[in-house]
Amino acid sequence: xxxxxxxxxxxxxxxxxxxxxxxxxxxxxxxxxxxxxxxxxxxxxxxxxxxxxxxxxxxxxxxxxxxxxxxxxxxxxxxxxxxxxxxxxxxxxxxxxxxxxxxxxxxxxxxxxxxxxxxxxxxxxxxxxxxxxxxxxxxxxxxxxxxxxxxxxxxxxxxxxxxxxxxxxxxxxxxxxxxxxxxxxxxxxxxxxxxxxxxxxxxxxxxxxxxxxxxxxxxxxxxxxxxxxxxxxxxxxxxxxxxxxxxxxxxxxxxxxxxxxxxxxxxxxxxxxxxxxxxxxxxxxxxxxxxxx
Amino acid sequence: xxxxxxxxxxxxxxxxxxxxxxxxxxxxxxxxxxxxxxxxxxxxxxxxxxxxxxxxxxxxxxxxxxxxxxxxxxxxxxxxxxxxxxxxxxxxxxxxxxxxxxxxxxxxxxxxxxxxxxxxxxxxxxxxxxxxxxxxxxxxxxxxxxxxxxxxxxxxxxxxxxxxxxxxxxxxxxxxxxxxxxxxxxxxxxxxxxxxxxxxxxxxxxxxxxxxxxxxxxxxxxxxxxxxxxxxxxxxxxxxxxxxxxxxxxxxxxxxxxxxxxxxxxxxxxxxxxxxxxxxxxxxxxxxxx
Numbered sequence: 001x002x003x004x005x006x007x008x009x010x011x012x013x014x015x016x017x018x019x020x021x022x023x024x025x026x027x028x029x030x031x032x033x034x035x036x037x038x039x040x041x042x043x044x045x046x047x048x049x050x051x052x053x054x055x056x057x058x059x060x061x062x063x064x065x066x067x068x069x070x071x072x073x074x075x076x077x078x079x080x081x082x083x084x085x086x087x088x089x090x091x092x093x094x095x096x097x098x099x100x101x102x103x104x105x106x107x108x109x110x111x112x113x114x115x116x117x118x119x120x121x122x123x124x125x126x127x128x129x130x131x132x133x134x135x136x137x138x139x140x141x142x143x144x145x146x147x148x149x150x151x152x153x154x155x156x157x158x159x160x161x162x163x164x165x166x167x168x169x170x171x172x173x174x175x176x177x178x179x180x181x182x183x184x185x186x187x188x189x190x191x192x193x194x195x196x197x198x199x200x201x202x203x204x205x206x207x208x209x210x211x212x213x214x215x216x217x218x219x220x221x222x223x224x225x226x227x228x229x230x231x232x233x234x235x236x237x238x239x240x241x242x243x244x245x246x247x248x249x250x251x252x253x254x255x256x257x258x259x260x261x262x263x264x265x266x267x268x269x270x271x272x273x274x275x276x277x278x279x280x281x282x283x284x285x286x287x288x289x290x291x292x293x
Numbered sequence: 294x295x296x297x298x299x300x301x302x303x304x305x306x307x308x309x310x311x312x313x314x315x316x317x318x319x320x321x322x323x324x325x326x327x328x329x330x331x332x333x334x335x336x337x338x339x340x341x342x343x344x345x346x347x348x349x350x351x352x353x354x355x356x357x358x359x360x361x362x363x364x365x366x367x368x369x370x371x372x373x374x375x376x377x378x379x380x381x382x383x384x385x386x387x388x389x390x391x392x393x394x395x396x397x398x399x400x401x402x403x404x405x406x407x408x409x410x411x412x413x414x415x416x417x418x419x420x421x422x423x424x425x426x427x428x429x430x431x432x433x434x435x436x437x438x439x440x441x442x443x444x445x446x447x448x449x450x451x452x453x454x455x456x457x458x459x460x461x462x463x464x465x466x467x468x469x470x471x472x473x474x475x476x477x478x479x480x481x482x483x484x485x486x487x488x489x490x491x492x493x494x495x496x497x498x499x500x501x502x503x504x505x506x507x508x509x510x511x512x513x514x515x516x517x518x519x520x521x522x523x524x525x526x527x528x529x530x531x532x533x534x535x536x537x538x539x540x541x542x543x544x545x546x547x548x549x550x551x552x553x554x555x556x557x558x559x560x561x562x563x564x565x566x567x568x569x570x571x572x573x574x575x576x577x578x579x580x581x582x583x
Contacts, residue, residue, distance in 0.1 A: 030431030
């Protein structure tokens with residue numbers, strides 16, 4: 001029997017090893033490699049020079065990093081407090097017994113399956129100086145609003161956020177819809193007998209029972225906006241100045257454009273720690289608001 | 294209750310029903326209008342791809358569907374078919390490798406349920422917290438050190454590695470619904486473990502494999518950063534990097550950029566319409582159980 005047990009163990013280990021080895025080579029090995037180089041000054045060519053904590057100290061005084069952090073935080077907050085309620089509203093609307101429900105769901109969902117590169121192509125055309133948005137504004141008499149939306153300092157960041165919300169709402173709504181369909185009708189019926197109004201039902205039944213889904217949606221939105229890279233990269237390349245740079249984009253530039261690899265690695269490690277802390281806090285907060293029937 | 298009273302009541306109820314009906318039509322109409330606004334940018338892309346070069350930057354011009362020159366231009370640009378092929382190849386090969394490796398791992402982890410394998414499972418899942426930006430520079434150095442930079446093989450390994458934790462998680466959960474007795478019966482009949490796995494267990498994992506395919510294919514198809522960093526020969530470009538370089542090169546002639554974007558999007562939409570049900574079920578099952 002012992003022999004057989006060992007046989008099964010070895011067999012199982014052999015089944016797990018290829019997957020684990022591949023994952024470790026592409027995640028844990030680069031992580032420790034990056035951790036080591038984050039304590040060095042290194043351009044990728046000459047041998048790295050050990051500088052201790054210098055890179056980490058510099059991070060906190062780097063204006064570009066600070067501006068990118070602010071932008072990233074902006075995306076995070078808008079995603080949680082505007083994008084997320086919008087997705088819930090959309091889900092509540094789509095949950096009604098519409099005749100065209102399937103069509104509606106498809107219409108709202110399609111943007112979220114599109115490639116970000118293609119999304120960037122579309123929106124940089126729509127928001128061009130002589131593009132559709134400005135053309136429309138001019139024709140309805142709002143010439144004073146006309147601007148180069150993606151390259152004007154005050155509008156670039158909100159515009160990218162708008163695109164993110166346009167693209168992500170359908171995804172969030174579909175996740176919320178699944179949760180809504182899991183709430184039994186009886187709870188609502190009981191509340192109606194007690195004379196609860198529509199708003200009360202929403203705040204006292206729907207939202208609390210949906211909290212597990214809120215946890216998931218906020219988590220997905222949070223991680224997505226913390227790691228935001230593709231849209232600022234393809235739409236504005238972080239400009240004007242660093243007005244739309246995110247941490248993800250900045251690390252890419254530090255590593256592959258400016259080639260300060262040690263410093264970029266330190267930023268990458270710091271970035272990971274921040275993501276871990278923020279998501280941990282978020283899950284703790286939203287989990288504590290979950291209720292069970 | 295008199296007859297008149299009943300008639301009056303039902304009349305009121307009917308009137309209330311028609312009001313509600315009208316409200317629901319209004320709500321549906323509003324949602325449809327909003328849906329059309331949301332989908333408009335995609336329609337705009339398609340319309341723009343049909344505009345003649347001198348009208349491509351006129352946002353209000355509606356093309357007459359007779360000019361397909363932008364598409365011809367895309368096909369004339371030598372790299373198009375190769376890039377399309379690369380995208381299809383990278384996506385399918387990576388998903389295939391994910392299915393093989395993760396299903397094996399998920400099966401073994403789920404059946405063992407404790408000990409060393411469970412620790413390995415925790416290591417897999419907790420590694421998901423490490424973002425791509427933290428590892429992309431070391432991965433680049435890794436690729437150079439192994440002489441695998443600018444190879445499709447390296448990209449496949451990287452994509453596969455990225456999806457392994459999620460896929461193993463899905464498989465490990467799904468394996469629980471497959472009775473152990475099946476495997477034991479096969480063992481008694483003299484079927485080896487390796488063969489039992491591939492001929493009996495793996496086919497039964499098809500629903501989980503489906504979930505993994507539909508939830509990851511879109512991300513791999515659309516990945517821009519990966520091929521931008523690790524593949525630079527023109528003949529190894531993917532559709533995304535081709536759009537990127539098209540957009541960079543043709544600042545005054547965007548027609549082909551639009552056409553290429555349409556071509557890169559059509560497979561995603563077809564796939565979505567085709568697997569919509571499984572896709573949404575996969576998303577929500579992954580999300581709700583996670």
